[in-house]
Amino acid sequence: MTLKTEDLLKVIHSAGVQAAADTGNEPEPELTQPISWPITSTVGPGLEGAIACESKVGYVNGAKGWLVYRGYDIFELCANATYEEVCYLLLHGELPTEAQLYAFKKKLASYRYVNGTLRVLMGFPVEKMNPMAALRLGTNLLRQEFSFIDIDIPGDDMGFDEIIAMDDDSFAMETPPLGEKQATYEFHQQSRASHPRWGDQLHDAKGYEAAYHLIAGIPTLAAAISRVRQGHMPIEPDPHLSLSANFLYMLTGYQPSELEERMMDVCLILHADHGMNASTFAAMVVASTLSDVYFSVGSGIAALNGPLHGGANEQVLKMLEEIRSFGDVQEWLDERLMNKEKVMGFGHRVYKAYDPRARVLGPLAELLTENHEDGKSLLSIAKRLESEMIDRFGESKKIFPNVDFYSGIVYNCLGIPADMFTSVFAVARVSGWTARVLEYLKNNRIFRPRAIYTGDFGKTYTPIEQRQRRDTIQ
Ligand SMILES: CC(C)(COP(=O)(O)OP(=O)(O)OC[C@H]1O[C@@H](n2cnc3c(N)ncnc32)[C@H](O)[C@@H]1OP(=O)(O)O)[C@@H](O)C(=O)NCCC(=O)NCCS
Numbered sequence: 001m002t003l004k005t006e007d008l009l010k011v012i013h014s015a016g017v018q019a020a021a022d023t024g025n026e027p028e029p030e031l032t033q034p035i036s037w038p039i040t041s042t043v044g045p046g047l048e049g050a051i052a053c054e055s056k057v058g059y060v061n062g063a064k065g066w067l068v069y070r071g072y073d074i075f076e077l078c079a080n081a082t083y084e085e086v087c088y089l090l091l092h093g094e095l096p097t098e099a100q101l102y103a104f105k106k107k108l109a110s111y112r113y114v115n116g117t118l119r120v121l122m123g124f125p126v127e128k129m130n131p132m133a134a135l136r137l138g139t140n141l142l143r144q145e146f147s148f149i150d151i152d153i154p155g156d157d158m159g160f161d162e163i164i165a166m167d168d169d170s171f172a173m174e175t176p177p178l179g180e181k182q183a184t185y186e187f188h189q190q191s192r193a194s195h196p197r198w199g200d201q202l203h204d205a206k207g208y209e210a211a212y213h214l215i216a217g218i219p220t221l222a223a224a225i226s227r228v229r230q231g232h233m234p235i236e237p238d239p240h241l242s243l244s245a246n247f248l249y250m251l252t253g254y255q256p257s258e259l260e261e262r263m264m265d266v267c268l269i270l271h272a273d274h275g276m277n278a279s280t281f282a283a284m285v286v287a288s289t290l291s292d293v294y295f296s297v298g299s300g301i302a303a304l305n306g307p308l309h310g311g312a313n314e315q316v317l318k319m320l321e322e323i324r325s326f327g328d329v330q331e332w333l334d335e336r337l338m339n340k341e342k343v344m345g346f347g348h349r350v351y352k353a354y355d356p357r358a359r360v361l362g363p364l365a366e367l368l369t370e371n372h373e374d375g376k377s378l379l380s381i382a383k384r385l386e387s388e389m390i391d392r393f394g395e396s397k398k399i400f401p402n403v404d405f406y407s408g409i410v411y412n413c414l415g416i417p418a419d420m421f422t423s424v425f426a427v428a429r430v431s432g433w434t435a436r437v438l439e440y441l442k443n444n445r446i447f448r449p450r451a452i453y454t455g456d457f458g459k460t461y462t463p464i465e466q467r468q469r470r471d472t473i474q
Helices: 005-023 074-080 083-092 098-111 115-121 131-146 180-194 208-229 243-252 258-270 278-288 293-304 312-326 329-338 356-369 373-397 403-413 418-442
Strands: 058-061 066-069
Touching: 005 074, 005 258, 005 356, 066 074, 066 083, 066 356, 074 258, 074 356, 083 098, 083 208, 083 243, 083 258, 083 418, 098 208, 098 243, 115 131, 115 208, 131 208, 131 293, 131 418, 208 243, 208 293, 208 418, 243 258, 258 356, 258 403, 258 418, 278 293, 278 418, 293 418, 312 329, 312 373, 312 403, 312 418, 329 373, 356 373, 356 403, 373 403, 403 418
Parallel strands: none
Antiparallel strands: 058 066
């Protein structure tokens, strides 16, 4: 059967209808009103339940399984919007007009070229690094284009020795050879003139421009890292393609079909934002110190890497493959639970209902695997596992599939290597991280929760030779 984008639309539409029927449409009034600070809230360990700020970026209702970006239900956006529109919406609060979208896309397309950053990044053994570690490193290197001068240099003195700029590849060769110092000076004068974005407000890398740069540049970095890990050369971005199509093209080396492009778009939209999750919070904590957007996003990437957060999608695929070679879903599950191990792709800190993103990704996986034998067999295992897990824990512990359960199967069918799944998540989440960071900075207050000290008091210092021998480090 030849799949069309209309089939995708139907799937999203019916997932939305089902979600609406299952969950109702009343938001929680007590959690959707402006706050008069200070407030009282019940806080669990790990800041569970703590309210740290107000936000208009997105809303997650865990009890019902709702996800809303700037007032739009996620199903509405998946069915109608492109990822670029959603990025604009998250950052600026409204869907763009035609002219705004045109300008935004043009800007993003130009920021796909991060040649200088790639040149430096590839000096590291990227092929041997954890892809998320390489992506984080690349993000920090990307910072140097905007944070052009890292040391305050008074007046017009360019301080040649301290200048660090990654994305300038070409020195002005027409300059007569007047000596290295003079040539470098002229080059930088020229760069300054031709890059108005290196104006005052962008030296600090806090602006929206930095967000655009990250949203567009990180896919190029992730794709290049993936290619090099597979022993290939990175692929040059194609400015004529959408962000999703170009990302898939740079990752796989072939131009995706319209349907594949749309699938990627839907995946990026679904992963774009999700409340105060661990990586968003990490990014916001860094921003709240008045560090900058690049450092914030770098911290988001670091937090996302963990297996309890974004790292779960890769683990899910491994787990499904393990079950396939084991042979029996029930027996595998019994053994896993007996060993007190979690089943990856299930459960959520916030959702105590079916994750709305999994409502879309499940049927999407079904569509994609129709023409994909390996995917089809993994999907049938996934469905059996889902029904076992819901039978055992749906009612009692409110455990359902989360966003990571089906995304791996979808990415697998789109030709994305499993070790890049978490990086794909990061590519999508840059829009949410930057939107929330920039929103928070408008009313910034440095994050500073407390820990309850449960240690001792009143101890006196014992000289080292009088301390009792201990064989282990405590
Ligand atoms: C996401 C996650 C960290 C949420 O954690 P949480 O809400 O704090 O839930 P807890 O870890 O406290 O678990 C609550 C109970 O449900 C059980 N549980 C939660 N997730 C489970 C899972 N995936 N498999 C089996 N049991 C699970 C716990 O064992 C615990 O049982 P207990 O009360 O008998 O001790 C957790 O569900 C998990 O580790 N899931 C697997 C990793 C994953 O898919 N992460 C991606 C998240 S998008």
